[in-house]
Amino acid sequence: MTPSIMLLTIAAMGLVTFALRLSLILLAGRIQIPVLVRRALAFVPPAVFAAIIFPDMLWPAGTLDLSWENPFLFSGLTAILTAYWSKNVVLTMVAGMLALWLVRWLVG
């Protein structure tokens, strides 16, 4: 990908994002969002985030790795527990990174 193609792609991504944010502000009062769509949208964050989180945890190097020596798995589980108890994003990130570095150091 040449830088100019990249920039065009990024411009298209920006346009899509902007269109999503502006769409219903512009259409207010003219259309009614169906209840089913509204309900479906509420599940977008958990579904999309899970689809990002779990492959990063379980397939770090292009293969499925369920062992305790997989630092990303251990780090992710530590983060899930930290997030559950603390409800704090920064703390979750710190705990996860420390867990990751710990396993890497132990496995060496």
Place this chain on the structure above:
Amino acid sequence: MADQLRRQQFWAGVRAEMPIVVGVLPFGLIFGVVATSAGLPPLIAWSTSSIVFAGSAQFIAVPLLAQGAPALILVLTTLIVNLRHLLYSAALAPYARPLSGGWKALLAYLLTDEAFAPTIIHYQDGRPADFKHWFWLGAGLSLWLNWQISTAIGIFLGAQLPANLGLEFTLALTFIGIIIPTLTRRPAVGAFVSAGAVAVATTGLPYRLNLMVAAFTGIAVGLLLEEMDRRRTAAGRFAGRLAAGGRAGEYGEEVR
């Protein structure tokens, strides 16, 4: 007088955004570091901050841009990841209605997760809404400025940090921190778990297309579980009424 109200609203928005800005700052730094470590040219990396201005979509786009995925894949992925902004757009639409087209466009560009949260609370506080778009502007602009600066610093730092720190995993960690506390209801948990399982099972698909397959699965499972819960509670109420039998007077709705 009106000027003073505008200024008041604007700075109230800035103040309300400050705690969030502090939380987003490390995220911006990390984005910059991750983007440069993945091999994106600094200006390209930074242009995603100014043009797209959507953290999670930018993070996902980094490996795709770095591996030269087709533009269509990047645009579709952005669409899926940012679909939630439709909710924000819908929620704020009634308040934005009297504004000019220019205002609507500007405020829509600034409508991130982090600007939406304080703005919707502010609009719903019951006070007159005449100048509250200045609050939205204040909240949105302070986050924007913070994001532009923090990602720029991260891009600069990224060039000097060693590549093997595992920093790319901070994206997953941040998302864990954001989403886990919101999984309080069964349908949301179902959406999360099923999407995760499908994403792992379809990781072999090119260009992270597993993201789309998994997202749609998760949404479908969430809707299904919600519908089941709804039916169950409806059935429960019905059974309760039957059991109440002749003592229907205890249930206000049946006396009417």
